[in-house]
Amino acid sequence: RVLKPGGRFLFNAWDSIEQNDFARIVTDALAAYFPDDPPRFLARTPHGYHDPRAIRADLEAAGFSEIEVATIEKTSVAPTPRHPAIAYTQGTPLRNEIVARDAGALDAATDAAARAIAARYGDGPVSGRIQAHVATAVS
Secondary structure, three states, X not given: OOOOOOOEEEEEEEOOHHXXXXXXXXXXXHHHHOOOOOOOHHHHOOOOOOOHHHHHHHHHHOOOEEEEEEEEEEEEEEOOOHHHHHHHHHOOOHHHHHHHHOOOOHHHHHXXXXXXXXXXXXXOXXXXXXXXXXXXXXX
């Protein structure tokens, strides 16, 4: 509806949470913090549409051609483990899932995520893999 015939459609989608270090570590830390009801926002939503075959099949089903799906790996860096912990637990809708489980737990959950990142990468500057798929197709 938006592209004229021959128009190029370009979008990206995060790869699976297993391929994105900080998101995975935060998700695992929160699963340990909330063992009876782990918050799964990161795995479910930003990292939920990650299968290149499914992306290609969806584009084909929508009538696109010349489909390419490239996987791009980069490194995410932060000055301390607390930076990505805050980014994920307080700067995404994951915050809502934490607060829904315990309205007073946001700071403690953030601390748990920061400790988990520090356990993997140390207390100083941290760097972890981030990976996404970039899809292009022609209408």
